[in-house]
Amino acid sequence: MTHDAHFILREPLLNPKQQVIGYELSWQQKNADALSDDELNSLLEFVAAQFNNEDTGWQLADSLIFLETAPALFKAPALKLLPPEHIVLTIRRSYLADESTLEAVKELRAQGYGICLRGADINRLDKTILGLISHIEVRLSASDFASQAKMYAVFKQSSIRMVARQVTTWQDFDACAALGLDAFVGKLHLTPRPEQANQPKGINAAQTVILQLMELVRKNADLSALEAVLRRDAGLSYKLLQYINSAGFGLRTPIQSLKHAVQLLGYSPLYRWLSVLLATASSSGYSPVLMETAIVRGRFAELLGIDSLPKGEAENLFVAGMFSLLDRLLNVPMERVLATVQLPEQVTQALLGREGLYGPYLSLAEACELNSALAGSLAESLHISTADVNQAHLSALVWAKNVAASTK
Template sequence: MPPTLPGLLRRRAVYNAHWQIAAYSFTLRELSHHEHQGEEYSHDEVLLCEIERLLEAQTMSSGIWLGVHWKNLPLLSQHHFNGSTAITIIAHGEPDWTSLDINAVLGDLSASYSIGATAKRWHLSQPQLGERLALIELNVQSPDFAVLSQQVNECRKIAPNAQLWVNDIDSREAAEACFQLGADYVSGRVFNWPQAQQLSFPDSFLRLNQVLNLVRQNTDAKIIAAELKSDPALSARLLRYVNSAALGLAQPISNLDQAIVVVGNQRLYRWLSLLLFSCKGDQELDQTLLETALTRARLMELAAATRFSASECELLFLTGLFSLLDFLLRVPRSLLLAELNPPATISDTLQDKATAFTPYLQLAECSELGWPPEDLLAQCQLDSAEFNRIQIDASLWALSALAS
């Protein structure tokens, strides 16, 4: 097995037509020659070993999609992954037809993996191969709807029975267009449109925000408790949280005043902020947005941990968390911030004013789309390996937080 190479994995979320995260696509960051420690370890070997290690430490509730070159598919027989995680292998490149029996390899792998491929024109000359593929990846070459429609039709010819994943889209509108054309999955910049914006907030948001403001102002626990009691469901959720295994209290608590004191204002503010993502009711997009927002928040917090104080890192966390609320509620961000009234640094950062937090928000946003530019990493005083570790740690933390 190759030696451990730190901070190698990158991940990208894959969304289905219901805007749920169906899978994470994992790749490696670019490796310079000296990091390879010899040519005997190929890119795909390193990727498979890193995923094997990841799954030894963490079960992924979403599927994992891995790009492997056709010629390296036999490597999969040397690896044993956590059986509870669904893995899809997406073959890319072009096989060496003289040295590789593709049908035999696919037959051996089909019991353990779903097999897909990146769309290539040569597939059209191998119809028997296309019939065996469960997934086709289409990397968007043009935002033009007519061109995209033609590309989707070609993918259907390549693999008539496969699901279609359109990668590298640049807007929510493009994602919706892909779904209309029959795509099953999309990846890319999907949380960036202001469609159907409203000028009002749900009642549940207003009630919750009232409590948030009391907490932020360090109001007496009795006053906060009195406000919470006006919402029995919220009161019950807080008591459930306080008595959960996460806090590990020796004795159960049934008194709201005591619960607020035990949790503390900082942790209570963070917990209430998470509940803002449920203000629209049980909608399919809410959980996806919460997972994305939690990942952004944790990534910002971790990335800045060596440069900022604990209280500033808490503000960084909240900046990442609030950065998707306007999208969720379909309200202008300026209106949202006026209603939330967060600390000035959070508000300024989210209104695109230059602050010390700005590079970290940009870093979190870039991490969802691909690889952040080197100058942005430099602004955050991170190297590639550190960023990769932080990105994966943030993703796993968000999944763990949602599960608990």
């Protein structure tokens, strides 16, 4: 099976408002060679197994998942397990030269699957093909913006969504947004927008309260002291309880108060939710995609270590993953972030140099966000199989989506 040999690669799809509307899932590759039918099929099988639940169904809310496929897989059993309304199948333009493939694509569209066309010259597409697709990949050319704007204006009047690829700068993203394009952004979302450099830096009032709470939790302070601090901001109290009650935490009994949370969970799990709350309380250039990435990374790192480390250590991995993007979320240097809150030494080592006990786990989670050759050696050093890494990756994505959905 390919998921035993390749690592999942996740790339976010942003709409013009910088909101995450979906992901492309693929296998990491060392070269640009096309994936074989067997490799594409194994991806379908793995995604279907991870994102469908017998009791609750589709696990990713309203997110779209883009998956490359080929004509040989149009009737694959795994494809039938994926909900058509959430799946966009990416196919190459060359496939549509075959009449039987055209008919098969018509059938997929009739079933409700989205079809994204890759490698097409949009100036040369006839109405037959345009009537079959829901999305089309385009390549932004900043040097030819005016003519592209005229060309894309035609598509803006149709139901076909244009999807830009290889968007590597925020200037190019803004150009795509102006044209009404959605965009796959690779690792661009990990780079702060240039205008954030001019925004006020520092910890705001809400974050000051959260940091005080984190310090009290770390010291196992009396519950009344925590409640006294939290009473300063009723909004924070409400949002904290929303996070704790999120479907991602798996509680059957709704938490009604901080006291109730401590009684059911103890002190240690509160720290994770306060770290999430600290990031979402940012007032400087808040980025939904960066926030989601931080939550996925935190949970991913935690799951990678959950079988080999004690429970408390795995909790620290979540905090390390969250804090690894906190400097960008808060628009302050990492050293300053760490000066505002006392973290375990091992967490600090991971954040500053990807060293210590937690460093390799955090590095592995990061490597799986990119097409990084380091993922294999890191997983091997931690004695984690490729399949277990992939399962943890997609499980973390589901968990983060449940958390986000619970607080909308």
